[in-house]
Amino acid sequence: MADVARLAGVSSQTVSRVSTGHPGVVESTRQQVLAAMRQLGYRPNSAARALKRGEFRTIGVILFTLATTGNSRTVEAIAGYAAKEGYAITLIPVAAPTQDGVLGAFSRLGELAVDGIIVIMEVHLLDAANLNLPPGVQVVVVDSDAGDRYPVVDTDQADGARQAVRHLLELGHETVWHVTGPAESFAGERRTQAWRRTLLEAGRRVPPVQRGDWTADSGYRAGLVLAAEAECTAVFAANDQMALGLLRAFHERGRIVPRDVSIVGFDDIPDSSSFIPPLTTVHQDFAEVGRRCVQGLLRQIRNEPEGPGTVLVPTRMVVRDSTAPPGSRRE
């Protein structure tokens, strides 16, 4: 910076003013400084800046995996909105979804240059790891029931599941079977609860659940079991990947979807419109989730304290060709 100042024939403070866009620098001076900057290839040292300003303009995102559609889409949205607000985002991967893994991530966090963090993870793990957040670091959590302790942003899982089940009941199905997500997943648990409650409210029988783990393969295995249940005519899978597995299992067993069995998924991943048949599913607005996370976190960072509480992002049904009235021979 001093070099730039010398070359431009001004003081370093003026250089600072130019580089931060402060007013009160006459245009001709400004141009000289800019020219000098370019000539010397000057770029401000963000460490020094952060040191002086006491903030890093960086948000940390703690998550276990980017492999699920939901996580990667949410992260992408977070990164986009954060960039728009002048914040960078730092990824803090948790090596394994265990206490140790989380603990590791948080100890690294202690030295990390972040003003706040977004946790995309079931919060049980955090509690178990008796998480002590570095003071002065704000948090927003996704996929959690920790709304009583932290600000939480999440898709309205319950309403989505309710819509899915209602859709199937309205088509005339007697009841709706269900393939769950892994037990640790709060989102999965919520979908399952809402599925059950919706059936009960409608006075329907609640069939036993098939437990899956989000993968298409687990959906396939569940599908093989369900295909053997003669009276199973409608299935709600807790995500689209498992629905894909279901489709394959029913296909292999000769049970035609949607003539013999209707299937609804959850997520509306881009591929789901190309499944065989195209999948009826519940659309999640990951971009909105990401946006709300960043908004909430920035509000906290800017000292507009944000109490705990849950922001729910609505879902909507996308009806395609995997659902039909029971016993119907479509088109």
Add this chain to the structure above:
Amino acid sequence: MADVARLAGVSSQTVSRVSTGHPGVVESTRQQVLAAMRQLGYRPNSAARALKRGEFRTIGVILFTLATTGNSRTVEAIAGYAAKEGYAITLIPVAAPTQDGVLGAFSRLGELAVDGIIVIMEVHLLDAANLNLPPGVQVVVVDSDAGDRYPVVDTDQADGARQAVRHLLELGHETVWHVTGPAESFAGERRTQAWRRTLLEAGRRVPPVQRGDWTADSGYRAGLVLAAEAECTAVFAANDQMALGLLRAFHERGRIVPRDVSIVGFDDIPDSSSFIPPLTTVHQDFAEVGRRCVQGLLRQIRNEPEGPGTVLVPTRMVVRDSTAPPGSRRE
């Protein structure tokens, strides 16, 4: 830090020594300092540290989207390996895959606290944006032919495509049709070239390509066209999603896979084993790509200069049920 020093009854320098793990601090003193740190909730200020040390221990990753399997898996691997090496990773999203978008990302980069960057993007865009890297920032590029100018790490696209085409020819197909990726994609281009070359080397006819854009939907549209070509018995799709679309198109047109048409994809996304039928595809080792990127970049950062050149990560065929000899009635 001063507070910690006072509480522990030592100088701030000793606190520094403890927090950086330097030797030459007697055990009893060390314990006192640690206790004081805990009591005061002290955490070192990474900005000051970075300022003093002149390095940020952070790697920037520039990419356009996390929505493709390949990108998100690669990023995940990068984050994991970087963490293991004590580096954080910062995501630098490019708003749009245009010159402006890239330019924006790079101007932000100028102020970003990174020691090096990994570019996951076709490098044409960088060139067009007459990219001037901040001096002292190292680069590694993925998905590019810029091996003459930068260190490049990439999947061995050509060999993967060659394996796919050979597999189909060996099954007895006359020739192999092809659904490409978008024209801007270097990876896609490479796959297409290798497809063409392999056919020519085998003395086969080279059918016209169907141009796709990586999405299942574009694969579906291509599939509708190909289903109308009576002599089309084998298709190599440049990725698994488009292969999914192909499967649907052929299914709807009543052309049974693999009896009437064989299909090979590329990527081996987790879902592909649950397609109908399970997809024969080319497996990419994204974790290895990520690992090599980090390795290469850290070598540069540590001043073991890394010339330009391309590291190719091998692929392997995964044969499932979407390929068979032509006209065969499987099992």
Add this chain to the structure above:
DNA sequence: TCCATCGATGTTTGCGTTAACATCCCCGAC
């Protein structure tokens, strides 16, 4: 004409850390 005012620019200082050097004290050798 002189002074108040205001805008443009310069000077000083300190953010939290650590490298380099300084100091202190204890212990053993002569």
Add this chain to the structure above:
DNA sequence: GTCGGGGATGTTAACGCAAACATCGATGGA
């Protein structure tokens, strides 16, 4: 007993920047 050496700890300064305050000169009104 004295001195030298070495390990433990303290002191100083500087990393690059920007806030706060200081200065300087021009402009306009009395």
